[in-house]
Amino acid sequence: MTQNDTIVALATASGSGAIAVIRLSGPEAISYASQQFNSITRKDIASQKSHTIHLGHIVDGSRIIDEVLLSIFKNPHSYTGEDIIEISCHGSSFIQQEIIQLFLRKGCRMANAGEFTLRAFLNGKLDLSQAEAVADLIASDNAASHQLAMQQMRGGFSNEIQKLRDELMNFASLIELELDFAEEDVEFADRTEFKNLLGRIIKVLKGLIDSFAVGNVIKNGIPVAIVGEPNVGKSTLLNALLNEERAIVSDIAGTTRDTIEDEIAIGGIGFRFIDTAGIRETRDVVESIGIKKTFEKMEKAQVIILMLSTKDILKDQSRILLELEKVKNRFPQKPLLVIVNKIDVLDDDTHNKLQSFISEGSKFEFLKLSAKSGEGVEELKTHLLGFVNTGALKNNDTIVTNSRHYDALIKALEEIQKVSYGLDSGLPSDLMAIDIRQALYHFGEITGQITTDDLLGNIFANFCIGK
Structure with a gap:
């Protein structure tokens, strides 16, 4: 997945409107924009500070296409972690296409679906679960689904998974170390402490898995x-x-x-x-x-x-x-x-x-x-809300809404339960280490520490172009 080119796309909904936003991201974003933008105050865009907005015209040679506001976001302090230019132009579909085609002719490439967010993930600005929450946030159509998406995008879910993974990783390294001293028959990992950790992990995983029933209906x-x-x-x-x-x-x-x-x-x-x-x-x-x-x-x-x-x-x-x-x-x-x-x-x-x-x-x-007069309809709505267990949502507890995360959590739980059984049965360290590695793998799948091109392709294909 190369990131050495500069991409462009319409960041707002297609069609006519009051304004539209066109986004460029990549190493040449500022350079391309400075060539096609004439500032009202004759400023050189390339030398301007990050997070500044400038009034001027997008031009194609001597032809003025539109009067626009141009926003500058310099790496690494941008959504993608790259240089970003956002052009706020008038919302005419003709103007939008004229500007996009201009930058395509100058060397930009049309962005793929979700490519801006993909670059944010690859540049470490978001982990994978946060990136997926961006799509959920865009799709949210009620207060509850919006709150869930915001919580996940701010890292609530991934932070909880990362904490568990770090603790398990510490014990995994000690178990692996024991394998190097197998002949000395020494134990570097405190078995009692390890058992307590496994118990906590199992409890948290079961809670997250159970929350999917609530999260899924709230989301959909x-x-x-x-x-x-x-x-x-x-x-x-x-x-x-x-x-x-x-x-x-x-x-x-x-x-x-x-x-x-x-x-x-x-x-x-x-x-x-x-x-x-x-x-x-x-x-x-x-x-x-x-x-x-x-x-x-x-x-x-x-x-x-x-x-x-x-x-x-x-x-x-x-x-x-x-x-x-x-x-x-x-x-x-x-x-x-x-x-x-x-x-x-x-x-x-x-x-x-x-x-x-x-x-x-x-x-x-x-x-x-x-139903005809409306008497009792409001009481019915209140009654329906009583069927929804939103206690976890109101307490800002982590709720799982993503089917991919749910699947990875179930697989991680299965591996952790194998480790727990092995610990109780006195299983050798080398056999327990295999199950621990598998549990760590499934944790990593959620946050994106373990990824494949196919997985990323499937996730970001569901995004809109421009995000």
């Missing part, structure tokens, strides 16, 4: 399936939650033939609501496909909202309770919230009957609301 949004019989108000509830007419609402049973999905942030957490086809016996082929998809979405959901109408409850309470039992038995591990809808049409008598039904089904969580 928590899927919530809204299910129930036709015409109980599922689509009306979805519209009330989104505060827009997202789903078709009709008095005709079976209007929703397919699943409808949309996402909103509640209390900084992303929730992905899935309005499903009504569950009932039907001969309609299209509706049957929709019902099949409903069960598929329930399998994938983290939370199930089962909606009932007061009319159906009062008609056949025993059947309704039996249906609730079936859903709970089919998905025993998923939080099930039973919504009693259309409470806006209750009189005192039906309200009392409804309370009797809720008391009889006390093993279930019930919430009464009116």
Whole structure:
């Protein structure tokens, strides 16, 4: 991976806008910029200090392309660790392309996806987990995922892994030293202290692995399936939650033939609501496909909202309770919230009957609301937040959100457990050393101390060009 050339790319989103930023990075960035930039005050850009901004024109010979602001960041005090020039020009797509093509003609190369961040990693400005957090930060669309990405980008996760790796490395070196004195039968590593360290590492790794369940849903949004019989108000509830007419609402049973999905942030957490086809016996082929998809979405959901109408409850309470039992038995591990809808049409008598039904089904969580009037919808949002275990997030504990990190942590835990078993069994140092090296390897995979070109290619290919 050569870094001896200078790259250029649009750093802001493509398309027209008020302004756009074009970024150059590499050994010739300042030289190329000084040739194509005429300062309003006739300053020589090459001699200006780092972290300064200058007003002037980008020119192609005698032709002025645009009036711009040019920012200078000199190595090593820049994002990539190289000389960087950032040109803030007007947001015309034509102007953007004219400037980029100008620098390409002068000797720059078009940056690959994520190449600026790749160079930051290769130059030691970021470790690999921090570099990956940059992509997560760009993709974050709610407060919680933003907080997780910021925590990782600032090194919270990698610092914790690095600390464990350093401690393990110290003992590994002592174990390796014992191999050089195998004939003398000496022990340089204190076995009791080593066992305590392994216990701490196992505890931390298990905590990080367990946190992935929370981190993954926060990062990708928590899927919530809204299910129930036709015409109980599922689509009306979805519209009330989104505060827009997202789903078709009709008095005709079976209007929703397919699943409808949309996402909103509640209390900084992303929730992905899935309005499903009504569950009932039907001969309609299209509706049957929709019902099949409903069960598929329930399998994938983290939370199930089962909606009932007061009319159906009062008609056949025993059947309704039996249906609730079936859903709970089919998905025993998923939080099930039973919504009693259309409470806006209750009189005192039906309200009392409804309370009797809720008391009889006390093993279930019930919430009464009116999707049509909006009564109880805010209470539902509060209830949903209660299903999310965000204690670790609020306490700024490390939460794992990256599948690659999760996989490496599991492999590291397996190796550490082998070392712990070997220590308890009196395994020879040379055999324990093999497992220790493997654990160190998996720790290094997370922070980037152990990398391959294929690994870096896969990671940075998911970045946008210009970052």
